[in-house]
Amino acid sequence: MPQPPRRLDPQARREQIIAAAVGYFAEVGFGGTTRDLARRIGITQALLYRYFASKAELVEAVFERVFLDxxxxxxxxxxxxxxxxxxxxxxxxxxxxxxxxxxxxxxxxxxxxxxxxxxxxxxxxxxxxxxxxxxxxxxxxxxxxxxxxxxxxxxxxxxxxxxxxxxxxxxxxxxxxxxxxxxxxxxxxxxxxxxx
CATH class of the missing domain: 1.10.357 (Tetracycline Repressor; domain 2)
Structure with a gap:
């Protein structure tokens, strides 16, 4: 079972999710699920969706981080x-x-x-x-x-x-x-x- 999520300030949590998503999508591709990603991070899927309203929004953040930045x-x-x-x-x-x-x-x-x-x-x-x-x-x-x-x-x-x-x-x-x-x-x- 994943450990309960540590309490992070919102910006740090958002950065944690993006960094993990970059590694996750690089490994498994965009067919990977937000449920599996959340499990890898050690947070709930509901918490992930507090920061990104949809998988498409999360993918957009990954795009900005990996390509545009x-x-x-x-x-x-x-x-x-x-x-x-x-x-x-x-x-x-x-x-x-x-x-x-x-x-x-x-x-x-x-x-x-x-x-x-x-x-x-x-x-x-x-x-x-x-x-x-x-x-x-x-x-x-x-x-x-x-x-x-x-x-x-x-x-x-x-x-x-x-x-x-x-x-x-x-x-x-x-x-x-x-x-x-x-x-x-x-x-x-x-x-x-x-x-x-």
Missing amino acids: RLSPRWADEIRDRSQPLEARLRRFYRQYATAIFTYEWMRIFMWAGLAGEALNRRYLSRVGDSLLVLLREEIVAAGPYRTPDMEEMWALHGSIVYIGIRRFIYQLPTPTDDGPVVDRSVERFLTGLRR
Whole structure:
């Protein structure tokens, strides 16, 4: 039997539930039940529903924590910083992005959400495309001597880097211990292919 829940202040309890939900959904996917989640936390399902009115509301909190909170507001300014060479900016961005998303929870929840048909992935990818890839593309055009990549090419670069994390956390295959050089080579190959 689970122990009676310790008394926590509301913010601490909410954080406890979100943190546990992140780990739980990463492990079992979105088919997991709030009843099982509550049991794992050691609280009642009724207490969980005091903080989140529905499973959908809890999933939204997980989405914000795992995906949106990892998108740094600094990235846009760093990408636009034309005092730095374009290749250095792309390398820095993708090294930081890889560090932010290469976690068990991010990769697994992203895959589970896609398999479950959740709109979370589409919302996240839309945000990445509209706020980051479009900006990267604009900087490539401004930097010259590159041809203008289409968005499919931008997604191909992005996907090649994300795939390192997929191999590591989904397929559990060996990957480099230092992602930086792999990221750098991906960016270099991409820009070489765009040279006029």
